[in-house]
Amino acid sequence: MTATAVHPTESTQPTSRAGELTDEGSTLRHAIALAKRSLIKTWRTPEALVDVTLQPVIFILMFTYIFGGAIAGGSQHEYLQFLLPGVLGQTVAMAGIALGVNLNTDIEKGVFDRFRSLPISRSAPLVGAVLADVVRYLILFVMCLGTGLIVGFHVGTNPLAVLAALGISVAFALCFCWISVWVGMIARTSGAVQGIMFLLVLPLSFVSNAFVPTATMPSWLAQVADVNPISHLVGTVRGLMVGGPVASNLLWTLGWMAVLLLVFVPLALRAYRRRA
Amino acid sequence: MTYAFRAEGLTKRFGTTQALDSIELAAEHGTVLGVLGPNGAGKTTAVRILATLLQADSGRAQVNGYDVTRDAAKVRRSIGLTGQYASVDEDLTGTQNLVLIGQLLNLRSAAARARAAELLEWFDLTDAAGRMAKTYSGGMRRRLDLAASLVGRPAVVFLDEPTTGLDPAKREDMWGVVRQLVDDGSTVLLTTQYLDEADALADEISVIDHGRVIAHDTPDGLKRVIGGQRIRVRPSDLGRLDEVRAILGQIAGASPEESARHQLTVPVDDESALAATVDRLTESGISVTELSFHLPSLDEVFMSLTGRPTETTKEAA
Numbered sequence: 001m002t003a004t005a006v007h008p009t010e011s012t013q014p015t016s017r018a019g020e021l022t023d024e025g026s027t028l029r030h031a032i033a034l035a036k037r038s039l040i041k042t043w044r045t046p047e048a049l050v051d052v053t054l055q056p057v058i059f060i061l062m063f064t065y066i067f068g069g070a071i072a073g074g075s076q077h078e079y080l081q082f083l084l085p086g087v088l089g090q091t092v093a094m095a096g097i098a099l100g101v102n103l104n105t106d107i108e109k110g111v112f113d114r115f116r117s118l119p120i121s122r123s124a125p126l127v128g129a130v131l132a133d134v135v136r137y138l139i140l141f142v143m144c145l146g147t148g149l150i151v152g153f154h155v156g157t158n159p160l161a162v163l164a165a166l167g168i169s170v171a172f173a174l175c176f177c178w179i180s181v182w183v184g185m186i187a188r189t190s191g192a193v194q195g196i197m198f199l200l201v202l203p204l205s206f207v208s209n210a211f212v213p214t215a216t217m218p219s220w221l222a223q224v225a226d227v228n229p230i231s232h233l234v235g236t237v238r239g240l241m242v243g244g245p246v247a248s249n250l251l252w253t254l255g256w257m258a259v260l261l262l263v264f265v266p267l268a269l270r271a272y273r274r275r276a
Numbered sequence: 277m278t279y280a281f282r283a284e285g286l287t288k289r290f291g292t293t294q295a296l297d298s299i300e301l302a303a304e305h306g307t308v309l310g311v312l313g314p315n316g317a318g319k320t321t322a323v324r325i326l327a328t329l330l331q332a333d334s335g336r337a338q339v340n341g342y343d344v345t346r347d348a349a350k351v352r353r354s355i356g357l358t359g360q361y362a363s364v365d366e367d368l369t370g371t372q373n374l375v376l377i378g379q380l381l382n383l384r385s386a387a388a389r390a391r392a393a394e395l396l397e398w399f400d401l402t403d404a405a406g407r408m409a410k411t412y413s414g415g416m417r418r419r420l421d422l423a424a425s426l427v428g429r430p431a432v433v434f435l436d437e438p439t440t441g442l443d444p445a446k447r448e449d450m451w452g453v454v455r456q457l458v459d460d461g462s463t464v465l466l467t468t469q470y471l472d473e474a475d476a477l478a479d480e481i482s483v484i485d486h487g488r489v490i491a492h493d494t495p496d497g498l499k500r501v502i503g504g505q506r507i508r509v510r511p512s513d514l515g516r517l518d519e520v521r522a523i524l525g526q527i528a529g530a531s532p533e534e535s536a537r538h539q540l541t542v543p544v545d546d547e548s549a550l551a552a553t554v555d556r557l558t559e560s561g562i563s564v565t566e567l568s569f570h571l572p573s574l575d576e577v578f579m580s581l582t583g584r585p586t587e588t589t590k591e592a593a
């Protein structure tokens with residue numbers, strides 16, 4: 001290290017300098033810069049994508065060929081039509097887990113100390129991480145649909161409806177993942193984040209219409225399944241990709257998305273501020 | 277008098293641990309404050325409060341004229357923080373780490389890249405600029421971390437034990453960086469466990485223990501209290517310990533202390549005592565396994581100031 005005076009001589013004045021942008025719209029800009037950071041990390045560790053690549057493939061194949069015959073009275077193809085939106089709903093919920101785990105790791109490693117000492121909005125690092133997750137959810141949707149098409153799923157509607165299904169899935173995922181962000185802020189270790197989220201997401205995704213019609217469940221369970229946000233997402237996607245009514249499920253889904261945001265974004269931000 | 281930063285009566289408790297017990301720290305613009313204290317003294321806690329990462333239970337702190345609680349955003353515009361543990365992003369390259377900070381500080385892309393390149397060059401990381409930080413050595417990570425805290429040309433720089441664990445040559449490099457920062461007009465708060473580091477860099481030193489300042493002075497003032505340089509000798513032939521004791525006693529005009537490892541240590545006034553010691557030992561034909569000329573260690577500082585060793589040595593003993 002040579003001590004030549006590369007360090008600024010004009011230095012230290014807090015006034016605006018050449019090459020500096022104004023504060024306008026800075027939170028979004030900062031969030032995007034931080035989202036890029038997350039994407040670079042994802043790019044460097046592609047194995048971290050198994051939950052949005054391999055997992056949906058395995059689930060689709062497993063459920064179709066192992067349970068399909070039993071559940072749909074012998075017609076694996078019919079079951080696949082039913083199952084695909086279900087796997088999508090379940091994996092969308094599971095894919096958010098990694099976000100909370102990663103954020104928790106970042107905080108433990110002290111990376112967030114640096115962000116917290118910078119003059120950026122406190123929410124920017126969290127919003128940035130959530131934005132980057134869009135890419136993972138897009139991959140997830142493509143993997144689900146791609147696998148489905150290969151093993152015989154056929155779209156009963158039109159490409160526009162499929163696009164709408166993609167849109168609502170990604171949007172729902174972006175709302176749902178704030179639960180994981182919040183847990184990532186309050187849990188002590190990244191292992192705990194994973195554990196807590198699994199305990200939450202697994203029952204939530206099975207007590208739903210994702211794998212079997214809720215009418216086959218005991219009525220008390222069916223009632224739970226019928227209000228479950230994942231059921232409504234799956235119902236919406238079924239309508240959009242297989243055919244059938246959409247409106248009611250869509251409204252319920254949008255309502256749930258609003259509730260998730262209103263509850264878990266403030267919780268996550270508050271937990272983040274408190275975490276020293 | 278205007279201070280670049282000033283903490284008054286800061287108190288912080290973690291459960292049953294009183295990490296800060298009404299601590300006072302201050303430095304004028306363009307100076308270096310050395311905060312000297314053993315592990316657990318409260319150095320990191322004090323730095324984190326000044327850097328707005330932590331709220332004090334009571335007391336006030338200002339940085340660059342702004343209150344750390346009320347004007348946290350303005351404080352963050354004024355500071356650079358290099359924590360005790362490097363907080364670089366391991367999956368990003370050196371350049372990506374610094375460009376990200378630049379973008380978060382509202383630099384345009386080109387300006388952020390230029391600033392990153394400039395800092396990487398300054399910290400001798402240009403060759404490693406395109407490599408992921410996880411491939412860096414400990415020293416390189418420290419440098420990148422320090423570079424990251426300087427992207428915004430901060431008026432006040434907090435360095436929390438920047439040289440702990442670095443080898444001597446790397447320490448000197450780091451000292452050069454601190455001097456350069458001060459030359460460029462920054463104010464530096466440097467925490468350390470080494471008196472020689474504080475002596476080499478600081479304009480004033482606050483010695484802290486259990487979250488309180490137990491001594492505050494200029495390095496020279498502090499050395500007047502705790503004694504300056506010391507000479508330590510351990511003869512190869514322990515049978516000649518008494519002869520060495522006599523020689524050191526004559527040269528220093530004080531009787532040496534003997535450690536459990538039979539090292540004799542005595543405070544001396546100036547460097548000429550070293551030459552005198554070497555001469556006298558040679559004349560008497562006494563060979564040594566150890567002969568050193570050094571500032572007091574943290575333990576010796578604490579012995580002089582409080583009459584007891586630091587907690588950490590007590591535990592180790």
Ligand SMILES: Nc1ncnc2c1ncn2[C@@H]1O[C@H](COP(=O)(O)OP(=O)(O)O)[C@@H](O)[C@H]1O
Nearest residue numbers: 290293295313314315316317318319320321322
């Ligand atoms: N987050 C924390 N939770 C509990 N105790 C803490 C925490 N941070 C620091 N401490 C305690 O506060 C005291 C001061 O710690 P610290 O400021 O890290 O000291 P130093 O940096 O001088 O080694 C220590 O006893 C330490 O164990």
Ligand SMILES: [Mg+2]
Nearest residue numbers: 319320321360
């Ligand atoms: Mg510390």
